[in-house]
Amino acid sequence: MRFSRLAVIAAAGVLVMGAAGCSSTGGKPRSNGGGMGGGTVDTPRATIAMITHEVPGDSFWDLVRKGAETAAKKDNIELRYSSDPEAPNQANLVQTAVDSGVQGIAVTLAKPDAMKAAIENATGKGIPTVAFNAGLDAWQKIGVKEYFGQDGYIAGQEAGRRLAEEGAKKVLCVIQEQGHVDLEARCAGVKNTFPASETLNVNGKDMPSVESTITAKLQQDRSIDYVVTLGAPFAPTAVQSVRNSGSSAKVGTFDTNAALVDAIKNGDVQWAVDQQPFLQGYLAVDSLWLYLNNGNVIGGNQPTLTGPSFIDKTNIDSVAEYAKNGTR
Numbered sequence: 027m028r029f030s031r032l033a034v035i036a037a038a039g040v041l042v043m044g045a046a047g048c049s050s051t052g053g054k055p056r057s058n059g060g061g062m063g064g065g066t067v068d069t070p071r072a073t074i075a076m077i078t079h080e081v082p083g084d085s086f087w088d089l090v091r092k093g094a095e096t097a098a099k100k101d102n103i104e105l106r107y108s109s110d111p112e113a114p115n116q117a118n119l120v121q122t123a124v125d126s127g128v129q130g131i132a133v134t135l136a137k138p139d140a141m142k143a144a145i146e147n148a149t150g151k152g153i154p155t156v157a158f159n160a161g162l163d164a165w166q167k168i169g170v171k172e173y174f175g176q177d178g179y180i181a182g183q184e185a186g187r188r189l190a191e192e193g194a195k196k197v198l199c200v201i202q203e204q205g206h207v208d209l210e211a212r213c214a215g216v217k218n219t220f221p222a223s224e225t226l227n228v229n230g231k232d233m234p235s236v237e238s239t240i241t242a243k244l245q246q247d248r249s250i251d252y253v254v255t256l257g258a259p260f261a262p263t264a265v266q267s268v269r270n271s272g273s274s275a276k277v278g279t280f281d282t283n284a285a286l287v288d289a290i291k292n293g294d295v296q297w298a299v300d301q302q303p304f305l306q307g308y309l310a311v312d313s314l315w316l317y318l319n320n321g322n323v324i325g326g327n328q329p330t331l332t333g334p335s336f337i338d339k340t341n342i343d344s345v346a347e348y349a350k351n352g353t354r
Contacts, residue, residue, distance in 0.1 A: 075123035093307030113140035130314035135161020176333035182215020202230025240267035301333035
């Protein structure tokens, strides 16, 4: 089943090699217009809500949002973005979107059980809903039409294989949000192909706590020679923890941002697993426009995978320009 998902990577839209301001939790959505340039279609104006589990300050969501805004600008869409890292609150935002009369919903499913009732209410009212980024194993059961993102388990497996090739002995896989299904799938995938790995849960909302927790673990277990974080903002923190603890462990990460470019170039971070967040945001909005205006459904009842791929010293220059522009 995992292998079959790799075989159904759909080229939905244009998959570019390069390829969102900071968002708020709920409240009045920022007006759209932060995306890249492009022409505008002549289809009727529609309103789409994008509702994520963003933790404020996480630059990953800036990339998702810029992709969504780019598609919205092209597609004559009013994009209403809102977010909350707490699943019950995120579910309430879905209900608010339904009550406001949006024509489509794009949502992340980090904790799908808590989101199920709100999404079923939306689809029951005939509002087309797509999922992206998290919830690959749940989207069909909940009844959304499409899914855009990477398979966290497959991505973890690929990271584990790379760790083995690099000669790692013991790996610490750091989860910044306990209970997040995609993050847990990544560490499970790492362990599947690299059994000598251990999971460490940290509080991703408190970066000093993340640093001290990783530092303490490295001081306690000197056999750890590789730390893998699951989000780009946590990679430099892990690098600092390695220094604080006197460890010689290397650091790899999932996801990218502009700050990570220099960290990879100077060797502080060995590699990043890229799931193309800009593309996830773009496809989520564009797919709803296609459905609303032409009845199209992307993926043939399979997820549309946007990753994984590795970014390291061998190809960092090819994405550095896009990272500087805030789209990688």
